[in-house]
Amino acid sequence: MCGIVAAIAQRDVADILIYGLQRLEYRGYDSAGLAVIDQNAHLNTLKRQGKVATLADLVATEQPRGGTGIAHTRWATHGEANETNAHPHISQDRIAMVHNGIIENYKSLKETLSGQGFAFKSQTDTEVFTHLIASHLQNQSSLLEAVKQAKQQVTGAYGTVIIDKENPDTIVAARSGSPLVIGLGLGENFVASDQLALLAVTRRFIFLEEGDFAEITRHKVSVFDVDGNPVEREVVEVNASQDTNSKGQYRHYMLKEIFEQPTSIRNTLEGRVTTDGLVDGIFGQGFEQMLKGVNHVQIVACGTSYHAGLVARYWLEQYGHVSCNVEIASEFRYRHFHTVPGSLLVTISQSGETADTLAALRLAQQRDYLSSIVICNVDGSSLVRESDYAFMTNAGAEIGVASTKAFTTQLTSLLMLTLAVGKAKGLAEDKQSLITHALLGLPAKLEQALTLDSHISDLAEDFIEKDHALFLGRGDQFPIALEGALKLKEISYIHAEGYAAGELKHGPIALIDADMPVIVVAPNNELLEKLHSNIEEVRARGGVFYIFADQDAHFESDETCHVIDVVSTDALTAPIVYTLPLQLLSYYVAVIKGTDVDQPRNLAKSVTVE
């Protein structure tokens, strides 16, 4: 959620820090700050409420000098979003700290530290951690030792970097529950919460593991494991292109990412599916063999990824011949569940750092699951490293906070997983071939779905005065209705609900009137006739419809019913195809309403706190 960037170099680092924060800003963005130590061992701290651009302006004016620095973009958990609560936090005018995560026992620590004479300026849990380190620094020989002591007293989660003006040649980083990566340069080194922040300065990274802490100088990186033993961590060369971070010709990242979907899905399929079916071994060594013992699939995810899981349940039950349960990670992790023998755990996360999903994985690892696989977009992330198997969605960096291409590539990956499960469970050849051809035909269908762009942008005008909207679907389109509603809420701030169309008359139909637009996803599938009846029930009560329908579904437009013809598509991939027009609808409503499309209020891209 929050972003961390740190650097130790001979040159001035303020611009590197700002550049890194800008790359991370999509994750959290209520305030930002940096601290650098200059040649005279003076600690210069600059903070601003609001976006990184306001901090960048301040840095351009102040031009802070110094080769050792830390920076942060915040998404507040403790204390409102203002300049005082922004990081870095300072203790004794000596050490400065940036922190991602939550210190759960901050209240009791604060009491003890107050008793020792430490004064608190902010409302944050982070400042408590900062003073705690300073309290140990009084008796310890080095910042590293002080951090080591303080670490033992805190509970909760942190990714943190600390600098000490009395020892400006060293920075200390520690990770527990919140990711950190060290970037290796020539005579200079860096730390960040995501390698994306450092691609301008290096492509060589060390991903800290859970519990690791590190001492970093310009020429040396020393990593220690959770018990304090020195460890060697692998150096990974990252090949990512920086161009993925540019908006190109598009007004917003979100629009760019919507239009990238045919290409992203080609990348998801590339080298993995041919007309003969799935390429052997694409899920990892021994996966196909392991699937033979799977009787049940438990999917765990949050938000949009959870919706992808809900769609996959329909596929896995129909074609994988296994029972399947899907649950929100924050509920799963605290439920007293029983493990069905032969269960495969499937987690889904764009970032691979979603705190609740990661906790669910760790819990399942103690509970007799046969195996685990993550469907993920970020290689090297915690979920990828800690799962038995990882399947990368290959969507490319997704910058818009509201997920688009990550969702559809997750769905594509889950359909490939369904095919693998089906194969292992003896799915008939003709059914396997049906899935294969549906997958291969998908990018072309998506290109056609995107031609609805201008039609949908015209329709979006109808929504700007509305306060509420209902999205309806049946079967595997029910989760698409949920996702359509979530997208509209996230970026246009219009209250929206997704419902299974058959459920409407059990309550929500009471809401129907001419001011409540009803958006229906109606591909030509086995439930179309049932959906027709549900629509008539709403029509009889004065509802106004926007029906996204297959060209052959025989819906006719009139004054209360707007039919949007979507390219005719097979029932199997229809959930993916129908997602795109709904994304476009939310996007254009938000643009007309003038909201911050790529960075909607209160949201963060990667939810690394519980």
Ligand code: HGA
């Ligand atoms: N608890 C700290 C950091 C918050 C965070 O990591 N958000 O993602 C604070 O509120 O400042």
